Amino acid sequence: MLKQNYPLLVGLLLTLSTAAIAAEKPQNFTRADLAAASTLRERALVDSTAFALVESLTTEVGPRPAGSPGDKAGVVWALREMRRLGFANVRTLEAVVPHWERGEADFQVLSPFPQSMPSLALGGSVGTGNAGIEADGVMVKDLEALAALPPGAVKDKIVFFSNRMERTRDGSGYGKAVPVRAAGPSAAAALGAAAIVIRSISTSDSRFPHTGALRYTNAAPRIPALAISNPDADALVRQFESGKPVRVKLKSSSRDLPPMRSANVIGEIPGTDLANEIVILGAHLDSWDPGVGALDDGAGVAIMMGVAKLIHDLDARPRRTIRVVLFANEEFGTSGSQAYLAANEAEAARHVLGFEADFGAGPVWRLSSRVDPKQLPVVEQIFRALAPLKLARGDNEARGGADLEGLGKLGMPILSPDLDGTNYFDVHHTANDTLAQVDPQALRQSVAAFATAVWLGAQYSGSWERVTTDKPPRR
Amino acid sequence: MLKQNYPLLVGLLLTLSTAAIAAEKPQNFTRADLAAASTLRERALVDSTAFALVESLTTEVGPRPAGSPGDKAGVVWALREMRRLGFANVRTLEAVVPHWERGEADFQVLSPFPQSMPSLALGGSVGTGNAGIEADGVMVKDLEALAALPPGAVKDKIVFFSNRMERTRDGSGYGKAVPVRAAGPSAAAALGAAAIVIRSISTSDSRFPHTGALRYTNAAPRIPALAISNPDADALVRQFESGKPVRVKLKSSSRDLPPMRSANVIGEIPGTDLANEIVILGAHLDSWDPGVGALDDGAGVAIMMGVAKLIHDLDARPRRTIRVVLFANEEFGTSGSQAYLAANEAEAARHVLGFEADFGAGPVWRLSSRVDPKQLPVVEQIFRALAPLKLARGDNEARGGADLEGLGKLGMPILSPDLDGTNYFDVHHTANDTLAQVDPQALRQSVAAFATAVWLGAQYSGSWERVTTDKPPRR
Numbered sequence: 001m002l003k004q005n006y007p008l009l010v011g012l013l014l015t016l017s018t019a020a021i022a023a024e025k026p027q028n029f030t031r032a033d034l035a036a037a038s039t040l041r042e043r044a045l046v047d048s049t050a051f052a053l054v055e056s057l058t059t060e061v062g063p064r065p066a067g068s069p070g071d072k073a074g075v076v077w078a079l080r081e082m083r084r085l086g087f088a089n090v091r092t093l094e095a096v097v098p099h100w101e102r103g104e105a106d107f108q109v110l111s112p113f114p115q116s117m118p119s120l121a122l123g124g125s126v127g128t129g130n131a132g133i134e135a136d137g138v139m140v141k142d143l144e145a146l147a148a149l150p151p152g153a154v155k156d157k158i159v160f161f162s163n164r165m166e167r168t169r170d171g172s173g174y175g176k177a178v179p180v181r182a183a184g185p186s187a188a189a190a191l192g193a194a195a196i197v198i199r200s201i202s203t204s205d206s207r208f209p210h211t212g213a214l215r216y217t218n219a220a221p222r223i224p225a226l227a228i229s230n231p232d233a234d235a236l237v238r239q240f241e242s243g244k245p246v247r248v249k250l251k252s253s254s255r256d257l258p259p260m261r262s263a264n265v266i267g268e269i270p271g272t273d274l275a276n277e278i279v280i281l282g283a284h285l286d287s288w289d290p291g292v293g294a295l296d297d298g299a300g301v302a303i304m305m306g307v308a309k310l311i312h313d314l315d316a317r318p319r320r321t322i323r324v325v326l327f328a329n330e331e332f333g334t335s336g337s338q339a340y341l342a343a344n345e346a347e348a349a350r351h352v353l354g355f356e357a358d359f360g361a362g363p364v365w366r367l368s369s370r371v372d373p374k375q376l377p378v379v380e381q382i383f384r385a386l387a388p389l390k391l392a393r394g395d396n397e398a399r400g401g402a403d404l405e406g407l408g409k410l411g412m413p414i415l416s417p418d419l420d421g422t423n424y425f426d427v428h429h430t431a432n433d434t435l436a437q438v439d440p441q442a443l444r445q446s447v448a449a450f451a452t453a454v455w456l457g458a459q460y461s462g463s464w465e466r467v468t469t470d471k472p473p474r475r
Numbered sequence: 476m477l478k479q480n481y482p483l484l485v486g487l488l489l490t491l492s493t494a495a496i497a498a499e500k501p502q503n504f505t506r507a508d509l510a511a512a513s514t515l516r517e518r519a520l521v522d523s524t525a526f527a528l529v530e531s532l533t534t535e536v537g538p539r540p541a542g543s544p545g546d547k548a549g550v551v552w553a554l555r556e557m558r559r560l561g562f563a564n565v566r567t568l569e570a571v572v573p574h575w576e577r578g579e580a581d582f583q584v585l586s587p588f589p590q591s592m593p594s595l596a597l598g599g600s601v602g603t604g605n606a607g608i609e610a611d612g613v614m615v616k617d618l619e620a621l622a623a624l625p626p627g628a629v630k631d632k633i634v635f636f637s638n639r640m641e642r643t644r645d646g647s648g649y650g651k652a653v654p655v656r657a658a659g660p661s662a663a664a665a666l667g668a669a670a671i672v673i674r675s676i677s678t679s680d681s682r683f684p685h686t687g688a689l690r691y692t693n694a695a696p697r698i699p700a701l702a703i704s705n706p707d708a709d710a711l712v713r714q715f716e717s718g719k720p721v722r723v724k725l726k727s728s729s730r731d732l733p734p735m736r737s738a739n740v741i742g743e744i745p746g747t748d749l750a751n752e753i754v755i756l757g758a759h760l761d762s763w764d765p766g767v768g769a770l771d772d773g774a775g776v777a778i779m780m781g782v783a784k785l786i787h788d789l790d791a792r793p794r795r796t797i798r799v800v801l802f803a804n805e806e807f808g809t810s811g812s813q814a815y816l817a818a819n820e821a822e823a824a825r826h827v828l829g830f831e832a833d834f835g836a837g838p839v840w841r842l843s844s845r846v847d848p849k850q851l852p853v854v855e856q857i858f859r860a861l862a863p864l865k866l867a868r869g870d871n872e873a874r875g876g877a878d879l880e881g882l883g884k885l886g887m888p889i890l891s892p893d894l895d896g897t898n899y900f901d902v903h904h905t906a907n908d909t910l911a912q913v914d915p916q917a918l919r920q921s922v923a924a925f926a927t928a929v930w931l932g933a934q935y936s937g938s939w940e941r942v943t944t945d946k947p948p949r950r
Contacts, residue, residue, distance in 0.1 A: 059713045060588045069589075113535045114544075115767075118906060205911035206681055207766070231909035235767075238534045291682070292590075292710075431593060434706035436680035 028378050033459040036316050037385045037452045043310055044448035050306030051440045053081060054299055054361075058292040058435045065289040066329040067099030067260035074285045078265035078301070078326050085309045087267030087324065095339035097262040097329040100124055102211075102289055103253030105226050107197060109236065110134070112244035117232040119197070120290060121254040122181060122225040123213040123332060132251035133158065133195045133224065139240045142180055143187055155192035158248050159184075160199075162237055164230065167203040170366075171359060171421040177201045181227070182215045189220035195250055196225045199233035204426035207231050211288050212429045213332055224252050262286070262328040264336050269312050271321035271458065278323050278347075279458045280412075281307060281450075282337070282356040282403045284330035291433030295424065299438055299446075300357035301326055306447040307454050318458040320352065327403045330358065337403040348410045352464040353457045355450060356401035359419040360428075361438040362446030367453065368394030370414040372465035379415065382456045386417075389449055394418060411466035415457055417449040503853050508934040511791050512860045512927045518785055519923035525781030526915045528556060529774055529836075533767040533910045540764040541804040542574030542735035549760045553740035553776070553801050560784045562742030562799065570814035572737040572804040575599055577686075577764055578728030580701050582672060584711065585609070587719035592707040594672070595765060596729040597656060597700040598688040598807060607726035608633065608670050608699065614715045617655055618662055630667035633723050634659075635674075637712055639705065642678040645841075646834060646896040652676050656702070657690045664695035670725055671700045674708035679901035682706050686763055687904045688807055699727050737761070737803040739811050744787050746796035746933065753798050753822075754933045755887075756782060756925075757812070757831040757878045759805035766908030770899065774913055774921075775832035776801055781922040782929050793933040795827065802878045805833065812878040823885045827939040828932045830925060831876035834894040835903075836913040837921030842928065843869030845889040847940035854890065857931045861892075864924055869893060886941035890932055892924040 029037075061077050064070040075092060082090045100123060107119035121127075135158045140146045142163045146154070161180045166173035178201050188196045200210035207229045216222050228236065239246050265285060271277065283300030287293020308324050328336030341348070367386060369379045376396060383393055398416035400408055408414055420442075427437050457464075504512075536552050539545040550567060557565040575598060582594035596602075610633045615621045617638045621629070636655045641648035653676050663671045675685035682704045691697050703711065714721050740760060746752065758775030762768020783799050803811030816823070842861060844854045851871060858868055873891035875883055883889055895917075902912050932939075 055713070059710055062588070062590045113537070115534075115537045206683075207907045207909055207911075208682075231907075231911040234911065235534055235909070238530070432682045432706075434682055434710070436682075436706040436709065 028381050028461050029456055029459055032316065033456065034385060036314055037455050040310050040314065040451040040455050041388065041448045044451045045444050047306065047310060047444060047447065049309050050302040050443050050447050051438065053305055054294055054302040054438055055435055057298045057301065058294045062292045063289040064285060064287045064293055066097035066262060066286050066332045067257070068289065071097070071262050071286055075263050075265055078285055081305065082265065082267035085305065086312055087308060088270050090267040092263035092265055093340060093343055094261055094263050095328040095336040096259050097335050098332050099257040099260045100332065101255050101257055103127060103255065106251040107226055107228060108249045109239055110247040110249055112242055112246065113239055115235065117228045117236070118207060118209055119226040119228050120209040120211040121252045122185070122227060123211055124216065125214060125225045125252060125254050126222045127252045127254045128195070128224050128250060132249050134247070134249040135194050137246040137248045139237065143183060146187055146191070154188060156194050158250065159188040159193045159196045160236060161196065162199055162233060164199060165201050165203055165425060167422065169420055169422045170418065171424065173203070174201065174425060181212050185214045185223055185225040186217040186220040189223040193223060195223050197248070197250065198225065198227050200227045200229055202230055202425055205230055206426070206432065208430035208432050210429040211290060224250065226250055226252060262336070264328050264340050265326040267308070267324050269308050269318055269322040272317045272319055274319040275321050276350060277320040277352045278350050279320050279353045279454060280351050280355070280404070280407070281322065281324045281454060282354065282401065283326055283358060284336065284403055285326040286329050286331055288331055288429050290431040292435070293433060294435045294438050295360045295433050296428050297330065297358045299361035299443060302443065303357040303446050303450055307451040310447070310451050311455055318455065320458040322454060322458055330403055334402050337406055341406040348407060351407050351412050354400055354404045354407055354412050354414050355454055356404045357419065357450065358401040358403065359421050360424040362419050362442040364389065364391060364417040364446050364449035365420045366392040366394040366418040368398035368416040368418050369396050370398045370408065370467055371396065372413070372467055375465055378460060378462065382415070382453050385456060386449055386452050389445060391449065411468060413464050413467050415453050417453055419446060503856055503936050504931055504934055507791065508931065509860060511789055512930050515785050515789065515926040515930050516863065516923045519926045520919050522781065522785060522919060522922065524784050525777040525918050525922045526913065528780055529769055529777040529913055530910055532773045532776065533769045537767045538764040539760060539762045539768055541572035541737060541761050541807045542732065543764065546572070546737050546761055550738050550740055553760055556780065557740065557742035560780065561787055562783060563745050565742040567738035567740055568815060568818055569736055569738050570803040570811040571734050572810050573807050574732040574735045575807065576730050576732055578602060578730065581726040582701055582703060583724045584714055585722040585724055587717055587721065588714055590710065592703045592711070593682060593684055594701040594703050595684040595686040596727045597660070597702060598686055599691065600689060600700045600727060600729050601697045602727045602729045603699050603725060607724050609722070609724040610669050612715070612721040612723045614712070618658060621662055621666070629663060631669050633725065634663040634668045634671045635711060636671065637674055637708060639674060640676050640678055640900060642897065644895055644897045645893065646899065648678070649676065649900060656687050660689045660698055660700040661692040661695045664698040668698060670698050672723070672725065673700065673702050675702045675704055677705055677900055680705055681901070681907065683905035683907050685904040686765060699725065701725055701727060737811070739803050739815050740801040742783070742799050744783050744793055744797040747792045747794055749794045750796050751825060752795040752827045753825050754795050754828045754929060755826050755830070755879070755882070756797065756799045756929060757829065757876065758801055758833060759811065759878055760801040761804050761806055763806055763904050763908070765906040767910070768908055769910045769913050770835045770908050771903050772805065772833045774836035774918060777918065778832040778921050778925055782926040785922070785926050786930055793930065795933040797929060797933055805878055809877050812881055816881040823882060826882050826887050829875055829879045829882055829887050829889050830929055831879045832894065832925065833876040833878065834896050835899040837894050837917040839864065839866060839892040839921050839924035840895045841867040841869040841893040843873035843891040843893055844871050845873045845883065845942055846871065847888065847942055850940055853935060853937065857890070857928050860927050860931060861924060864920060866924065886943060888939050888942050890928050892921070892928055894921060
């Protein structure tokens with residue numbers, strides 16, 4: 001039969017193969033996988049799992065700073081919720097975390113115009129003792145301006161950093177402004193300053209000071225560091241601009257306590273034929289203490305758990321294992337993700353693709369990546385599956401987030417549905433980080449974008465190549 | 476010549492008089508006055524006097540609660556600025572003001588889900604003593620729901636009022652919501668409650684509690700009263716809705732101190748032929764303490780001083796005397812305006828027209844009034860002079876504000892360029908009442924609207940009739 005009908009059969013085969021190429025070229029995903037991706041996307045847009053999770057986390061647990069009772073309660077909450085949602089291999093992975101206690105902060109301008117300004121200690125700041133610190137103030141714009149001062153200019157003074165963060169959609173304004181918070185205390189201390197006060201790393205005109213970790217170096221004394229809100233920073237600038245000497249006083253009862261045990265919480269949707277390969281979904285369970293950690297990072301926790309739940313509920317099973325890791329202590333030096341990396345050293349290469357959600361509650365506005373450039377067509381096809389969400393196509397220099405940085409440095413590819421950060425720094429690290437800041441529809445859209453990309457990442461018919469570029473990821 | 480040209484002259488006179496009627500009918504204002512009104516309006520739209528005043532007041536003085544050092548500093552500031560601007564008859568009029576000290580407030584949910592929620596004592600609240608008050612919570616929507624509870628339902632309990640204020644442009648949502656704050660403490664105390672916590676009288680989703688005065692009756696014990704922000708009230712509602720018993724604890728160190736002396740500050744632009752008649756421009760100099768009183772009522776102070784300054788700088792002089800009165804202590808029972816009324820009892824009828832600015836920094840969106848209905852055509856003509864500002868025409872039931880209520884009850888007509896209150900209750904009575912909330916362009920537009928109306932009110936060729944209606948003004 002073969003011989004007899006040879007010309008006919010050749011024609012038939014050519015026709016079939018042309019049709020297949022037209023429909024699925026390149027054949028990175030089966031039709032069924034693409035159909036399941038659509039199903040996930042559509043279901044996510046009407047699913048309330050993620051919002052219910054962030055509501056529950058913020059209502060029942062609230063603030064979850066490393067080492068606090070809320071930190072422990074968050075771990076218990078995550079184990080309970082992962083089990084309730086039907087995840088497999090739900091477990092903790094211990095991490096040692098710093099334990100810093102905020103205490104109370106007080107900042108007063110004594111002259112020329114006495115004013116009290118709400119303030120927060122920067123995370124890790126030493127306290128002042130009960131007497132506080134009173135000194136003349138010196139205003140500088142940023143670290144460069146501080147370095148340009150004449151010798152002795154800030155000796156025994158309180159340095160005020162006045163520069164304002166720029167609002168951007170991709171968060172790039174944060175990267176430019178945040179060195180003042182991280183490095184400002186030691187930079188000023190090295191020049192003899194008694195303490196520093198910074199304009200919050202914030203885009204908001206509301207009167208919320210923003211906290212966030214500082215990083216003392218060993219080369220300078222540890223001096224206290226507070227943040228004041230943008231409106232108060234504006235008012236303090238006006239006091240300096242009056243031309244009269246500015247005298248200020250600050251007080252903080254913050255202090256370090258012995259480190260504590262906390263834990264990363266892990267749960268999986270097991271893979272099938274490629275179960276040994278892990279697609280990791282990262283978010284962090286800890287939060288700063290002034291708010292209840294709804295945007296940072298309750299929303300990320302909710303997005304990732306919501307994604308895994310939607311995939312769990314599909315008829316199909318994923319090829320690769322989808323592993324949700326809710327990291328401990330992102331805020332205070334990422335000791336949670338470091339513990340994860342240490343425990344998984346031998347298996348780092350099994351982490352074939354990473355996603356991280358640590359930039360608020362959405363919506364997703366762009367798809368970025370960090371993959372071997374040869375595999376950009378695969379990302380392009382995933383991008384097409386996201387078309388109904390009308391995203392922009394980003395570059396191939398995605399960073400993921402702080403918790404996947406270690407795995408990223410080891411060459412793990414990253415897919416990054418980028419959350420819109422335009423308003424994120426209005427709220428981040430403030431008392432105002434509450435559920436009221438989470439837009440349920442934006443959160444659903446974010447789950448839709450992540451779920452589509454995670455699913456296709458887990459189903460990709462080829463192998464995810466390691467990323468070998470030496471170029472550091474974008475910050 | 477008269478006789479010879481009689482028909483011609485009659486014709487000429489008829490022509491002139493028809494033209495005059497067409498141009499100025501009804502002849503309530505001269506052409507020069509209408510031209511000066513246009514000049515004022517146009518100058519105001521590019522004038523920065525008002526913004527500079529509210530900037531100076533909030534930067535150099537800051538919070539000005541009755542009886543505080545800021546209250547005294549505000550009086551000194553106002554005298555200095557009125558003199559600097561060239562006002563005449565600048566003086567103070569003493570007022571005795573209550574002196575309540577806020578202290579610190581603390582509100583904790585102990586169970587089912589432990590959470591700490593930022594709170595502020597309501598103005599005038601008694602403190603709790605150091606031990607605080609711990610009790611079961613009872614949630615009610617409003618005063619009606621409280622009254623409908625079975626006997627004993629709130630005995631020794633802490634009552635939580637959960638109702639949310641409605642956002643409106645004219646502030647009518649405030650009138651509906653505020654009785655819980657004013658009357659809630661005594662209503663709950665009369666039923667045996669140990670304390671109350673209210674959802675802030677606020678339209679904001681930001682985590683700022685709002686303070687504001689309560690009014691104890693003598694019929695019930697004085698119990699402590701705190702306010703929490705909308706996001707926290709939402710979270711507390713969710714705790715109640717969990718179905719588990721809610722246990723709460725509150726603490727406040729607020730207390731009453733002996734009354735203090737403060738002062739209304741008065742300055743004038745003297746009138747000419749009708750100098751004995753006063754057009755009064757009211758705003759209040761005091762503020763709540765958590766913020767710096769930029770919107771409430773620094774903006775009103777700035778608008779009224781800016782209006783008077785613009786009129787002062789005209790080539791023309793006003794016919795009636797324009798008197799700016801910056802009242803002491805509006806927030807804590809209007810003892811400043813009561814002192815003004817007492818001191819001016821014999822001269823109340825000389826106050827022929829009133830304006831008040833105590834609703835934020837604008838823009839003005841409507842012109843309302845409270846005049847003898849026969850004089851509505853005069854208001855209509857003033858409204859036409861405001862046409863370039865594209866205002867709506869309001870009704871004739873304007874209230875003015877709290878400080879002119881006494882003069883209003885005595886029949887003084889009110890012209891009310893209505894400030895847009897859509898976002899006012901996001902900020903009012905919070906720590907967030909800062910200069911950053913003042914939009915300079917909206918403030919200029921408000922000065923333009925007030926200046927036009929004040930000037931024409933001072934120039935009106937007729938007599939402002941007393942308002943005799945028994946109908947109470949709109950609240």
